[in-house]
Amino acid sequence: MTTTEPAPSNPQWGAWALLAGVVALWLLGGRDWILIIGGLAGVLFLHELGHYVAARATGMKVTEFFIGFGPKLWAFQRGETTYGIKALWAGAYVRIPGMNSLDKVDPADEPRSFRFQSYPRKIAVLLAGPAVHFVLAFILMFAVFAGTSDRTAHVSSTPWSLGQVWSNSPASEAGLRSGDKLLTFNSAPVYSFEDFANTVSRSANTEAVVTYERNGTIETTTITIGTRDDLEPDAAPTGYFGVSPEFQLPNRSLAAAAFETIDTFPRLVSDITVQFPVIVVEGFGDAFNWAIGRSNSPPAIDNTTPVGSSGGGVATEDQNRLVSIYGIASIGAQAASFGWVELVEILMVVNLFVGLFNLLPILPLDGGHAAIATYERLRSIGGRRYQVDASKLVGVTYAVVVFLVLTAGVTLIRDIIDPISLS
Numbered sequence: 001m002t003t004t005e006p007a008p009s010n011p012q013w014g015a016w017a018l019l020a021g022v023v024a025l026w027l028l029g030g031r032d033w034i035l036i037i038g039g040l041a042g043v044l045f046l047h048e049l050g051h052y053v054a055a056r057a058t059g060m061k062v063t064e065f066f067i068g069f070g071p072k073l074w075a076f077q078r079g080e081t082t083y084g085i086k087a088l089w090a091g092a093y094v095r096i097p098g099m100n101s102l103d104k105v106d107p108a109d110e111p112r113s114f115r116f117q118s119y120p121r122k123i124a125v126l127l128a129g130p131a132v133h134f135v136l137a138f139i140l141m142f143a144v145f146a147g148t149s150d151r152t153a154h155v156s157s158t159p160w161s162l163g164q165v166w167s168n169s170p171a172s173e174a175g176l177r178s179g180d181k182l183l184t185f186n187s188a189p190v191y192s193f194e195d196f197a198n199t200v201s202r203s204a205n206t207e208a209v210v211t212y213e214r215n216g217t218i219e220t221t222t223i224t225i226g227t228r229d230d231l232e233p234d235a236a237p238t239g240y241f242g243v244s245p246e247f248q249l250p251n252r253s254l255a256a257a258a259f260e261t262i263d264t265f266p267r268l269v270s271d272i273t274v275q276f277p278v279i280v281v282e283g284f285g286d287a288f289n290w291a292i293g294r295s296n297s298p299p300a301i302d303n304t305t306p307v308g309s310s311g312g313g314v315a316t317e318d319q320n321r322l323v324s325i326y327g328i329a330s331i332g333a334q335a336a337s338f339g340w341v342e343l344v345e346i347l348m349v350v351n352l353f354v355g356l357f358n359l360l361p362i363l364p365l366d367g368g369h370a371a372i373a374t375y376e377r378l379r380s381i382g383g384r385r386y387q388v389d390a391s392k393l394v395g396v397t398y399a400v401v402v403f404l405v406l407t408a409g410v411t412l413i414r415d416i417i418d419p420i421s422l423s
Helices: 012-029 031-057 119-147 193-201 254-296 325-338 340-358 366-379 394-417
Strands: 064-078 081-095 160-165 181-185 207-214 217-224 243-247
Touching: 031 064, 031 081, 031 119, 031 325, 031 340, 119 254, 119 340, 119 366, 160 181, 181 193, 254 340, 254 394, 325 340, 325 394
Parallel strands: none
Antiparallel strands: 064 081, 160 243, 181 207, 207 217
């Protein structure tokens, strides 16, 4: 875009399309899907907002800010920038005039074009988007630490209640339930689980009066302590109660959560960065091996066997599998059923992966533009300004785009036919 476009109209079909999409998501997976897709759209928005804020802060002109690609669903113009939503939510973009030598720019806008800026300003704008994902991942990790118990607490003296009560055990036959808090055992106060377990182990085949608290009510029951049946024949009898503990661990303070995040986050980023090349290579290879396997397999789909296990001979492997936005939403919906921590941890890893992927030095990714800006800066040492001939890179850029689009199509089809199941 060389100049600011007039504000586009907001066709009624665009609003209806957005409404139809929300209804389809609700029918497909309910509220969780809407929240997760909305969250992913929010991540895309924040990525581009990073570029946008950095561009405006460095004096560059921004003509477009869109979520999605393809036909416009809804748009409006404020000042010199057109904002809106497009139909295909496979990404987002901010358009800055003069991103390369082929981009024609109005002479009046040239001082505010990307190519006119200094190298530090270019890098600041290009890296602002990927940096957002690392900031989001850091915030999500902090949220997990701040909202969960401190697992480093010394559990032997930590308050506890009954976790799991095994079926057909002395505890279950006496009517004890998960969540009950034991108060006394034969009139002796119950403190740590370790002391309680030692007392039970010495009380095989005896009756014990147990006082416990359930929902604020104090109750008493008599329990006949059993005997473990997994011992050697000549071993002394060991008491069996039939419960596991659920420790009431203290929550971290915000300061402790911040310290633990600062300590843990760099190691997580380092581990994922080291594994990232393998994940990318194996992920793309696995996607197209699956596609080849599907093309060589019989037309009928046998849902009782892994997709690709017949005909093509390619087994489904999920460890380094690439997933589409649909796949991420499906995984997120499953994770949400386990609890908010699992969902947040998945979003944290997704953000780290997207941030690293955008730093790859290939066009049209941010890392590709940063690599070109760096090359131009090195070639400009000595006073003569050098600019890469973008026409020589058009073929490579189109090849990468086609490859990414094909991969996105394969992963989308695979995620629909062969969804990842969390267990």
